[in-house]
Amino acid sequence: MHLIISPLANDFMVRALIAATLIGGVCSIVGVYVVLRNMSFIGDGLAHASFAGIVIAYLLKFDLYIGGLIFTILTALGIGAVSKRSEVSLDTTIGVFFTAAFALGIALMSHVQNYVIDLQDFLFGNILAIDRRDILIIAALTAGILIVVALLYKELLFASFDPVSAGASGVPVDALTYVLLAILAVTIIVSLQAAGIVLVAALLVTPAATAYQLTNRFGPMMLISAIVGVASGIVGLYCSYYFNVASGASIVLVATACFFAAMVLSPKRRSLLTALLDARRTAIRVR
Amino acid sequence: MKDERTNRHDHTHIAPDAPPQPRGHSHAVAPATFHLHPHAGHPHGQPARVPASDAAIAVDGVCAGYFGRDVLDEVSFTVNRGEFIGVIGPNGSGKSTLLKVIAGLLPVQCGSVLVFGQRPSPEVRHLIGYVPQSESVNWSFPVTVRDVVLMGTYGRLGLFRRPSDADRAAADAAIAQVGMQDYTSAQIGQLSGGQQQRVFVARALVARPKLMLLDEPIAGVDATTQHAIFTLLEQLKEQGTTIVATTHDLSCVAEWFDRVLALNHSVVAYGKPQEVLTSETLSATFGSHVLVSPVLPA
Known part of the structure; x- marks a missing residue:
């Protein structure tokens, strides 16, 4: 008990715990769509692209959240539009655009070396540096995302499972894809300070992939994913405190441990690999 | 004729x-x-x-x-x-x-x-009831037969409204109509191709x-x-x-x-x-x- 309570004497630890809970929850709920719709590469790519937005905002002395948010949302919507009209595969488009945006971020950052320390928090995450204002922003954005997901629950379910029939019955499938991309962009921005650009994809994918192995129903999958996400955030943070390792990395490693545990315990006994291969084969033939 | x-x-x-x-x-x-x-x-x-x-x-x-x-x-x-x-x-x-x-x-x-x-x-x-080409569907999705058929009510419900008990009853009736009542709780991807087609017909039927x-x-x-x-x-x-x-x-x-x-x-x-x-x-x-x-x- 003492091991759990004593770190809370530090204000930074209390803030970090609140942030880990919020971020673990929102990432793992949005992550359900990321996993089921094969959007993990988009998630990873958007996280990298956001770096350019953050560096530009930094250079312009603009708010980092707002700068990163605008840039990431625009990139996400741009990708949605390009993939809809272009005949180049979505993966290729993402590979080209997002590495370019990341390279732009690195180029700008290397040009202004004295800012490097602060910006590195965004690369690898530093949840212990989160202040009161960050918490408020994270809480507000998380609440907004959860409200949208709750309101559009059945439409997002239908459009993700069977986009053609959903469209035929009047669900605005294309608009929902853009909504989901925007939600993904906001989720990534919310999580960057805690997990960092490189690891945020794991927060999106791992809890949902864990839940996927434990249930064959959508609602329970979302619930289990959220529990795994929040628990990984909290447990990972304590591990980070006691073993003196980077918080983002330790949260991701705890989530990964959950994933392997679920793989062993899975009633479905199917490996993630098979599932992902199946999903990829059937994926996005929306046209 | x-x-x-x-x-x-x-x-x-x-x-x-x-x-x-x-x-x-x-x-x-x-x-x-x-x-x-x-x-x-x-x-x-x-x-x-x-x-x-x-x-x-x-x-x-x-x-x-x-x-x-x-x-x-x-x-x-x-x-x-x-x-x-x-x-x-x-x-x-x-x-x-x-x-x-x-x-x-x-x-x-x-x-x-x-x-x-x-x-x-x-x-x-x-x-209109629409039954899509099999490959446009994400079969690994975690939804059961009843979940899928219930989607047939979504178009009529419109945004923000959840299916009612009457909608659930209509879904079960449609499942019975296509003879899939023994598979109501099965995950859609576990069914055979023909069973999946029947479920999709049932989903279209819910909306009459x-x-x-x-x-x-x-x-x-x-x-x-x-x-x-x-x-x-x-x-x-x-x-x-x-x-x-x-x-x-x-x-x-x-x-x-x-x-x-x-x-x-x-x-x-x-x-x-x-x-x-x-x-x-x-x-x-x-x-x-x-x-x-x-x-x-x-």
């Missing part, structure tokens, strides 16, 4: 190289050219909610496609109420595109589509459609299952539902469909199965090197 033979030459035109058919002949003249199908007078027929109009579907000079390329080129045909229509053609001939155009999923570049006399609209969508559009409903299922699916569709037809199904399997065409549309970007032929299933039409539709005799067992 014998009287339809007098119109044979209107229905069946083999014209891959012929000048374009006169536009507008189908829906403008349709009431005069086409007669009502015998089933249209069935006691169950003509439900009250359907607006008055002679044709279930009137496609007139439609061009449509993706990325500026037309997949459908001046397609015109009319489907009467209560008819069971088969659309045949090779892969990439525009069969799926045609269904999407009828369902209002894809805008037309030229021409017009009328479903029960109306242009595409949310009201018209509620009259007047028109069913099925994209390759018998692709990759065995002969017994094909028979079961067609028997189910035949029952729906007898209740007055108009049905359009695409297929590239010709073995079922003569037995089940009232009329067959041979499609290869444009209409190659449209008429009763025995009129369309000639070696001439089929080589014009599928290319000369393919099937010559459609009655050969598959």
Whole structure:
């Protein structure tokens, strides 16, 4: 008990715990769509692209959240539009655009070396540096995302499972894809300070992939994913405190441990690999 | 059905190289050219909610496609109420595109589509049940048979509203109608192809459609299952539902469909199965090197 309570004497630890809970929850709920719709590469790519937005905002002395948010949302919507009209595969488009945006971020950052320390928090995450204002922003954005997901629950379910029939019955499938991309962009921005650009994809994918192995129903999958996400955030943070390792990395490693545990315990006994291969084969033939 | 033979030459035109058919002949003249199908007078027929109009579907000079390329080129045909229509053609001939155009999923570049006399609209969508091509569905999705069938109520519910107990009861009734009640809690991906098709038909049925559009409903299922699916569709037809199904399997065409549309970007032929299933039409539709005799067992 003492091991759990004593770190809370530090204000930074209390803030970090609140942030880990919020971020673990929102990432793992949005992550359900990321996993089921094969959007993990988009998630990873958007996280990298956001770096350019953050560096530009930094250079312009603009708010980092707002700068990163605008840039990431625009990139996400741009990708949605390009993939809809272009005949180049979505993966290729993402590979080209997002590495370019990341390279732009690195180029700008290397040009202004004295800012490097602060910006590195965004690369690898530093949840212990989160202040009161960050918490408020994270809480507000998380609440907004959860409200949208709750309101559009059945439409997002239908459009993700069977986009053609959903469209035929009047669900605005294309608009929902853009909504989901925007939600993904906001989720990534919310999580960057805690997990960092490189690891945020794991927060999106791992809890949902864990839940996927434990249930064959959508609602329970979302619930289990959220529990795994929040628990990984909290447990990972304590591990980070006691073993003196980077918080983002330790949260991701705890989530990964959950994933392997679920793989062993899975009633479905199917490996993630098979599932992902199946999903990829059937994926996005929306046209 | 014998009287339809007098119109044979209107229905069946083999014209891959012929000048374009006169536009507008189908829906403008349709009431005069086409007669009502015998089933249209069935006691169950003509439900009250359907607006008055002679044709279930009137496609007139439609061009449509993706990325500026037309997949459908001046397609015109009319489907009467209560008819069971088969659309045949090779892969990439525009069969799926045609269904999407009828369902209002894809805008037309030229021409017009009328479903029960109306242009595409949310009201018209509620009259249509759509069963998609199997590969457009994410089969690894964590949803059960009941979850899937319940999705059939979503369109009518509209945004933000959750399905009620009545909707759940309707879903269970539709599941029973297609004989899948023993699989209600099974995950959709664990079912066989034929069972999945029946579940998708059940989902379309929940919304009580007047028109069913099925994209390759018998692709990759065995002969017994094909028979079961067609028997189910035949029952729906007898209740007055108009049905359009695409297929590239010709073995079922003569037995089940009232009329067959041979499609290869444009209409190659449209008429009763025995009129369309000639070696001439089929080589014009599928290319000369393919099937010559459609009655050969598959």
